[in-house]
Amino acid sequence: MGGHADEIQGSLGLEAQLVSNGIYCGDAKGHEEGRARGLDSGADDWRLLLQVDSEEQAGMMWGDLGRLYFMIHKDDLRYRRFDKVWLILQCS
Numbered sequence: 522m523g524g525h526a527d528e529i530q531g532s533l534g535l536e537a538q539l540v541s542n543g544i545y546c547g548d549a550k551g552h553e554e555g556r557a558r559g560l561d562s563g564a565d566d567w568r569l570l571l572q573v574d575s576e577e578q579a580g581m582m583w584g585d586l587g588r589l590y591f592m593i594h595k596d597d598l599r600y601r602r603f604d605k606v607w608l609i610l611q612c613s
Contacts, residue, residue, distance in 0.1 A: 526569045526590055529611040534564035537592040537607045566595050570606060587612025 526533050536546050539555040546552065555561055571591040575582045583589055590609045597605040 522571050523569060524572075526572055527574075527588065529588060529613055531611075532564060533569065533590050533592055533609055533611075534567035535561055536609055537567040537594075538563045540609075541594070541607060567592050568595055568598055570598070575612075583610055584612030 535552070535555070538560055539546050539551055542555070542558075542560055544551045544555050544558075544560070569590060570593045571589075573581070573583075573589040573591075575584075575586045575588065588611055590611065592607045592609060593603070593605060597603075
C-alpha cells in the first residue's frame with residue numbers, strides 16, 4: 522500500500538489524470554488529446570493507494586503477468602474520498 526508503483530506500461534499518474542477527465546487511454550490518441558488539453562500537468566497529483574501483482578499460485582492473473590493499480594488524487598486521499606479511486610490495469 523502506498524509507496525512507489527512498479528509501472529509496466531508508463532505513467533500511472535498521467536493515465537489516472539486523463540481517464541478521470543474523460544479521456545480514453547486505450548491507444549496513443551488519448552495521450553495526445555490530454556497533452557493538447559494541458560492535462561498532463563496534473564499527473565503528479567495522483568498517488569498510488571494499492572498495487573496488486575499477478576500471482577499464479579493464488580489464482581490471480583491480470584492479463585500477461587500484469588498488475589492492478591488503485592490510484593487516488595492527493596486531495597481525495599486527504600479528505601478520505603475513497604469512492605474517487607481509479608483502477609488501472611497494466612500488463613506486458
